[in-house]
Amino acid sequence: MKMSKLFVQTLREFPNDAEAISHKLLVRAGFIKKLANGIYTYMPLAQRVLNKISNIIREEMNASGAQELLMPFVQPAEVWQKSGRWAKYGKELLRCKDRHDNEMCLAPTHEEVVTSVVSDVAKSYKQLPLNVYQIQTKFRDEIRPRFGLLRGREFIMKDAYSFHTSQEDLEREYKVMAQTYTSIFNRCGLETKAVQSDSGAIGGAVSHEYMVLTDTAVGENDVFYCDSCDYSANSNHAISILPIQETNGADYGYNEEKTVDTPNVKTIEDLSKFLKINENCILKAVAYIADSKPAIAMIRGDKEIEETKLMNALNAIEIRPMEESEIKEYLNSEAGFISYRSVDKSKVKVIFDNTVKGMKNFVLGANERDKHIVGANLEEDIKEFHDISVVKVGEFCPVCKKPLKITRGIEVGNIFQLGTKYSEPMNAVYTDENGELKPYIMGCYGIGVSRTMAAAIEKYHDDFGIIWPIEIAPYHVIVIPVDTKDPVQAEKADEIYNKLNELGIETVIDDRSDRAGVKFKDADLIGFPIRITVGRTISEGLVEFKLRKEGEVKKLTPEEAIEECQKILLN
Ligand code: ATP
Numbered sequence: 248m249k250m251s252k253l254f255v256q257t258l259r260e261f262p263n264d265a266e267a268i269s270h271k272l273l274v275r276a277g278f279i280k281k282l283a284n285g286i287y288t289y290m291p292l293a294q295r296v297l298n299k300i301s302n303i304i305r306e307e308m309n310a311s312g313a314q315e316l317l318m319p320f321v322q323p324a325e326v327w328q329k330s331g332r333w334a335k336y337g338k339e340l341l342r343c344k345d346r347h348d349n350e351m352c353l354a355p356t357h358e359e360v361v362t363s364v365v366s367d368v369a370k371s372y373k374q375l376p377l378n379v380y381q382i383q384t385k386f387r388d389e390i391r392p393r394f395g396l397l398r399g400r401e402f403i404m405k406d407a408y409s410f411h412t413s414q415e416d417l418e419r420e421y422k423v424m425a426q427t428y429t430s431i432f433n434r435c436g437l438e439t440k441a442v443q444s445d446s447g448a449i450g451g452a453v454s455h456e457y458m459v460l461t462d463t464a465v466g467e468n469d470v471f472y473c474d475s476c477d478y479s480a481n482s483n484h485a486i487s488i489l490p491i492q493e494t495n496g497a498d499y500g501y502n503e504e505k506t507v508d509t510p511n512v513k514t515i516e517d518l519s520k521f522l523k524i525n526e527n528c529i530l531k532a533v534a535y536i537a538d539s540k541p542a543i544a545m546i547r548g549d550k551e552i553e554e555t556k557l558m559n560a561l562n563a564i565e566i567r568p569m570e571e572s573e574i575k576e577y578l579n580s581e582a583g584f585i586s587y588r589s590v591d592k593s594k595v596k597v598i599f600d601n602t603v604k605g606m607k608n609f610v611l612g613a614n615e616r617d618k619h620i621v622g623a624n625l626e627e628d629i630k631e632f633h634d635i636s637v638v639k640v641g642e643f644c645p646v647c648k649k650p651l652k653i654t655r656g657i658e659v660g661n662i663f664q665l666g667t668k669y670s671e672p673m674n675a676v677y678t679d680e681n682g683e684l685k686p687y688i689m690g691c692y693g694i695g696v697s698r699t700m701a702a703a704i705e706k707y708h709d710d711f712g713i714i715w716p717i718e719i720a721p722y723h724v725i726v727i728p729v730d731t732k733d734p735v736q737a738e739k740a741d742e743i744y745n746k747l748n749e750l751g752i753e754t755v756i757d758d759r760s761d762r763a764g765v766k767f768k769d770a771d772l773i774g775f776p777i778r779i780t781v782g783r784t785i786s787e788g789l790v791e792f793k794l795r796k797e798g799e800v801k802k803l804t805p806e807e808a809i810e811e812c813q814k815i816l817l818n
């Protein structure tokens with residue numbers, strides 16, 4: 248490819264609407280063009296990277312026995328109504344009507360369609376197990392599209408779905424997919440960590456997310472992990488052993504229940520200072536609206552609510568904290584003084600965190616302004632507790648009891664054991680050995696293809712631009728004649744360019760008449776792994792050879808430079 252012909256426009260400045268470095272670099276280096284919020288054109292350079300990632304995925308998925316298909320992107324409401332998700336999937340599902348007034352949607356994921364296709368075709372246990380996948384555009388009307396390709400509205404996903412006759416067989420395939428994912432990301436030059444996670448809207452019991460770890464804000468997930476064993480989990484799923492398991496208000500002289508004045512005390516911190524007690528002696532109430540109904544979450548004072556866990560415990564699709572006026576309306580109370588005791592439990596759902604179980608003689612809101620109850624104990628009929636708290640640094644690994652650490656992660660892939668979550672409501676069944684109809688036991692496995700491209704840039708860049716891992720670089724080598732008007736330089740550069748292409752090495756020649764400085768800047772910005780510069784030293788038979796990731800320049804003969812490329816690229 249000649250640089251003069253390459254359909255690319257690099258920019259001098261970063262775009263001013265970008266926060267994430269991958270977003271800034273993808274735009275500035277001419278990989279993507281924005282059409283609308285969260286919707287981008289992948290320019291030829293980006294498309295080459297996406298193709299490389301997709302091909303790695305294909306090779307690995309095919310090698311694991313999965314088969315590629317391609318399902319419709321525009322889908323009728325019926326199939327979503329069958330699974331029950333038409334009502335449950337929130338605003339991320341972009342709905343529209345066709346000319347006949349039929350309700351349709353743009354696919355955010357394909358469980359429904361694949362389940363209906365497979366149940367039409369694989370009617371016998373003899374056709375199972377089965378794993379089918381596709382690489383395709385998805386649309387999710389994300390509430391906050393941001394960070395460029397990391398959280399787009401339209402994005403590319405590889406999604407695979409497997410169908411089994413037993414849980415054991417699903418677990419076998421789950422392990423195969425886990426290994427396949429590790430190979431895929433390794434081949435993309437990306438180190439990932441498989442962490443336990445919540446299964447969210449897709450559902451099911453067991454799931455792992457493949458995280459590219461980062462310490463920047465673009466890692467939208469908090470990941471807790473243990474250095475001593477291999478425990479790691481998304482904060483929406485992480486559990487821990489607490490440093491102090493139980494607390495007793497009696498230690499502070501509160502061994503009898505009574506109401507005390509707590510003037511102007513609003514926060515847990517205020518209250519603990521005012522009463523001179525530890526925060527973990529306070530039973531905190533946090534009020535929510537869950538799917539437009541009131542709920543309160545009760546948790547030990549020093550702990551915070553993990554909202555995904557709470558959402559699961561409430562079996563809700565959407566939750567948000569209550570506003571002051573709603574606290575008055577639904578709980579007849581005021582923030583800071585809420586009590587679970589005085590609410591009408593037929594109207595307000597109350598969820599207790601596991602940390603509340605061991606609390607004795609605690610402090611609790613009196614449901615009255617400026618008043619709290621001390622020396623309180625849970626009523627005996629409260630027997631149901633849930634894990635709705637977020638792990639804190641300083642708590643201990645649930646497996647080996649060593650301190651947990653925290654980092655951030657970009658979720659590039661996700662594997663789930665779905666079980667019969669879709670097959671049952673959709674009545675997707677096969678006939679087993681005994682002629683009985685059984686619902687398929689399913690798994691599903693996603694990879695964000697466009698997100699993986701962006702995550703690689705988050706990991707591999709410097710002040711000058713992108714540093715592509717060789718396996719997914721748009722091109723391998725750029726050959727730069729310093730002075731295109733010098734016939735010797737131009738001719739030698741052409742010769743090297745042609746030779747490399749003949750060898751199957753993907754090479755660009757920067758044949759533009761721009762200054763060398765401009766060409767070097769673009770080469771670094773776009774991130775070609777290898778740069779060969781043909782300048783004045785060609786009169787001594789030497790060219791400059793530079794690896795993008797190292798920066799050190801070597802003087803080599805053209806033949807040696809070509810050999811070096813082969814060694815690096817074709818090993
Ligand atoms: P997230 O929690 O980041 O919103 P998700 O868990 O909803 O993602 P899945 O349904 O598991 O996403 O989709 C499979 C993969 O698709 C994810 O692991 C991620 O890599 C990618 N993906 C999901 N949403 C987006 C998006 N808005 N933009 C780009 N890639 C995405």
Ligand code: MG
Nearest residue numbers: 456658660661
């Ligand atoms: Mg996910």
